[in-house]
């Protein structure tokens with residue numbers, strides 16, 4: 001360390017850096033101005049369409065034909081279908097509460113305070129139990145509603161949460177299995193992963209929904225929804241396992257050796273030394289897989305489930321609403337955006353948090 | 360002081376900390392260790408040196424079973440090393456190892472590095488473990504770094520933390536694999552000082568190093584390895600002043616040139 005410390009050089013002021021990067025030559029100025037004008041025009045049209053010239057309530061729907069803006073009447077009139085699908089109308093509150101509980105469970109498990117096996121197990125078991133009780137009913141005087149009639153946002157969130165919950169532990173086991181010192185296990189797990197990665201998700205879901213009932217004994221089949229979730233979770237795990245394995249691969253061998261010489265057993269080394277570092281190493285890819293999975297939940301419509309996108313199609317599928325699919329899709333797009341954007345932001349937060357002390 | 364853990368081996372005092380009899384090891388077809396016979400007595404300090412690739416690391420890695428040997432027997436603290444898992448974990452608890460590359464856990468603070476194994480393996484409470492950790496961090500003279508992450512420390516500091524981390528487990532034997540060769544010259548002495556202090560307290564040590572000053576000062580015996588064999592062993596005095604084997608002479612002339 002030297003004795004004298006110099007102050008850090010002042011940071012370039014914002015205005016200066018803007019001038020430098022956008023207006024440093026006449027041509028630069030021209031390009032900047034043209035782009036700015038185009039952007040403003042686009043933004044104006046968007047705001048005009050969405051807010052200024054739009055129609056907001058169901059009663060005003062007749063005005064939609066004349067209006068140049070969006071016809072949000074369709075959302076006002078049909079939002080219940082979008083959010084709840086085929087769920088019985090009088091029971092919508094159950095779906096709402098279930099949805100909130102499930103989102104709260106997901107959010108809570110993102111908080112570091114919950115990161116222990118016991119707390120997470122309690123959290124998730126409680127979360128799923130309440131969700132199931134509310135959605136399925138059959139207790140405390142709640143009428144029974146079978147999974148075929150679940151739909152909308154609650155179904156989307158449920159599928160996402162269940163796939164993540166089954167898929168994450170499975171992916172860890174697969175990743176570790178593929179690195180097993182026993183060649184038989186490593187090969188078999190490798191084969192399993194590559195097999196499921198090479199199939200399209202569609203095929204897996206179709207097989208789970210339609211074909212497995214012919215193969216499995218009755219007591220093992222479960223509801224179609226659960227078969228689809230299990231199939232989806234295996235697909236998710238096959239990909240996530242490879243992400244985690246990449247993270248494990250990047251850990252120097254000395255880490256595990258240091259753990260061994262301290263007397264830590266295999267499970268202790270895996271949970272305390274390897275996995276935390278593997279997650280840190282491949283966090284972007286891992287978060288990415290969650291984002292993809294959230295969006296891919298929409299595929300379950302083809303095996304007959306009305307998750308939020310399918311419910312949306314139903315919302316503009318009748319009578320006077322058929323012309324307003326754009327508004328419905330924008331609305332659903334916004335909902336997806338809220339979830340996926342939150343996920344990405346959380347990923348960025350985690351990356352920052354886990355990088356502590358790594359420069 | 361740290362609590363003395365009860366271990367059946369504490370009672371039956373064994374004279375030899377490590378006994379290797381006719382140990383042979385191969386990496387595939389490559390014969391790395393050839394008929395190694397080596398006894399390390401209790402409280403003895405042994406320095407191992409030799410040219411690169413001679414099998415020094417492999418030798419001490421066999422003692423804590425980071426490598427398997429294929430022929431011969433290795434006895435550590437009166438227990439034979441075999442493929443029995445319980446026995447391996449048990450022995451590893453009694454043998455500390457310090458690596459060339461430190462191998463601190465980068466996702467944990469210095470203090471957590473030192474308490475992890477105490478809590479998981481010795482089943483100590485966090486409070487107890489932290490007290491022990493702080494005591495050893497003071498011993499290696501960096502208690503003030505306890506809350507930092509390894510990435511924020513210099514190489515010399517990291518290596519001292521690594522030594523403290525091993526000592527926290529109360530090992531009966533300490534193995535060092537070139538603990539100073541990844542360090543900048545000005546940091547070497549701070550690590551060697553810690554090792555000298557440890558040696559003076561009577562720790563059993565097997566140390567791969569080319570720090571000849573250190574060897575002269577603390578070693579009871581210096582072992583020279585070449586091409587997987589122990590070529591010569593002697594007291595440091597004899598070893599450095601009157602090497603017998605010509606390979607030893609060549610090696611010594613090379614490292615003393617620097």
Ligand SMILES: Nc1ncnc2c1ncn2[C@@H]1O[C@H](COP(=O)(O)OP(=O)(O)OP(=O)(O)O)[C@@H](O)[C@H]1O
Pocket residue numbers: 386389391409410411412413414415416417418
């Ligand atoms: N995992 C391994 N697989 C195959 N060969 C290995 C392996 N580890 C070491 N070797 C070889 O065994 C020989 C001895 O290696 P070792 O690391 O024990 O040497 P060393 O004396 O410690 O050398 P250095 O001074 O460079 O650390 C070397 O030729 C090395 O290439």
Ligand SMILES: [Mg+2]
Pocket residue numbers: 415416417536537
């Ligand atoms: Mg070596």
